Amino acid sequence: MTTEKHDTDAAARQDPAGPERLEFESDRGASRSTWLAALLVLLIVGWMGSGFILPSEPEETPVSRADPEPVAVAVTTSTAQSVTQFFQAEGQALPDRDTSLRAETSGDVTEVLVTKGEDVTAGQVIARLNSSSNEADARRAAEALVQAQREFDNAQALLERGVATQDRVTEARAALATAEAQVTQTEQAAEALTITAPFDGRIETLDLDAGEFVSVGADVGRLVDITPLTVAIQVPQQSLTRLEVGQPATVRFITGEEREGTVTFVGTSAASETRTFLAEIEVPNADGVIPAGISAEVIIPTGQVTAHFTSPSVVSLDTEGALGVKTVNADNIVEFYPIQVVKAQIDGIWVTGLPETVDVITVGQGFVNAGEVVAPAAQEMSGE
Structure with a gap:
């Protein structure tokens, strides 16, 4: 502390005028730095406002894609043919005539002249009363x-x-x-004391014994006539116009017998329960081999129709559920035609709704739709 004071005093003695005052003149370097800083700020603000804060990714160059190749399908050329259309139905064989035998008066039975199961002729005496x-x-x-x-x-x-x-x-x-x-x-x-057969037939039942009393109107037996037989079938509404009296029919009985018959009746009033119409086919049965009551299959030809023969595997459904066939036209474009099956066989079906000659897709139809372009290849398909 004493030393510092001593130095100060010495300096005062050396400079009688006292200490100098520091003065600054204009600094050009300092001014230049201010302008550089302002310019730098303006550049940064402009750069940020331009949106290029981060470098943008380069735009992708669109890649050109080639059109897909048409789907390969197999087709076969089909030509319409004339085919016989059939109506087919299941039915039941009925006797041509079936009636109950009744007593026309009261009395005691004196004799019974026939037995159950016996064939009788019209007018033959069956029993007599007292x-x-x-x-x-x-x-x-x-x-x-x-x-x-x-x-x-x-x-x-x-x-x-x-x-x-x-x-x-x-x-x-x-x-x-x-x-x-x-x-x-x-x-x-x-x-009336004599009970006789009203027509030729067979005694199916006979509830009559000698000595018993019968009342007027009592059923004593049943007489049936199976020569010829009548086969009854039910016809749907949409098929009624295809049948008419006089048409030939083939009848196949469950016993294995097959007979040719004739349509003898077509109903004009539908059953209220099923909305079907009764039709009857008369079948010769002179030998009486075919019994009444058995099942039978009836096949009736109903005319000619122009149709295509094809395999059921080519049939498909469109978006609305319609049954049809996919084909390929001259421009290799897929077309869909709704069809109707008119006849079925073991080896294929006959359908209508297609043009007279058409290329039917037989392989690959499940992978293409109507309106698509395809690459068809010919394929052989057998048919009648």
């Missing part, structure tokens, strides 16, 4: 008729001689008519 009461009634009616006839003759003779009146003749005529009606009634009752 006729004792009827015979007595017949004798009384005959005597009453003789007496009425005598009285009428007398009244008529007296009227001609002027002794009797016209009223007496009229009364005698009425009594005669009553006696004649009584005789007719007893004759009919006598006929």
Whole structure:
């Protein structure tokens, strides 16, 4: 502390005027630095405002892609042919005639002349009832008729001689008519005592024994006629117009028998439960080999139609669910045609809805759609 004070005093003695004052003049270097800093700030602000804060990625050059190759499909040329169209249905064989045998009067059975299962002819006696009461009634009616006839003759003779009146003749005529009606009634009752077959047929059931009493109207048996047979089928509404009386038909019975028949009836009123129409086919059965009640398949040719034969594997569905076939036209473009199956066989189907000649896609149809361009290759396909 003493040393510093000593140095100060010495300096004062050396410079009697005292310490110098520091003065600054204008510094050009400092001014230049200010302008450089301002310019640098402006450059940074401009650079940031231009949006190039980060270097942008180079734009990708679009890559050109080649069009896809057409799908390869196999096709076969199909030409329409004339084919017979058939209506096919399942049915049941029925007897041509089937009736119940009934007693027309009451009485005791005296004899039964046939047995169940026996073939009978029209008018053949099946059974007889006791006729004792009827015979007595017949004798009384005959005597009453003789007496009425005598009285009428007398009244008529007296009227001609002027002794009797016209009223007496009229009364005698009425009594005669009553006696004649009584005789007719007893004759009919006598006929009712005999049960006969109304037509040729077979006794299917017979509930009748000698000595038993039967009441008027009681069922005593059943008579059926299976020569010919009648096969009944049900026809859908859409197929009704294809059938008509007189058409030939092939009938295949479940027993293995096959017979040719004829359509004899086509109904005009649909069943309320099924909306189908009854049709009947008459089948000859003179030998009686085919029994009634068995199942049968009926095939009826209904005309000619122009159709294509193809395999079921080429059939497909469009986006709306319609059944159809995909084809290729002359420009190799896929086309879809809705079809209708008109006949089915073991080896293929016959369909309508296609042009007369067409290239049908047989392989690859599941991978292409209508309107697409394809590369078709010919393929052979057998058919009838």
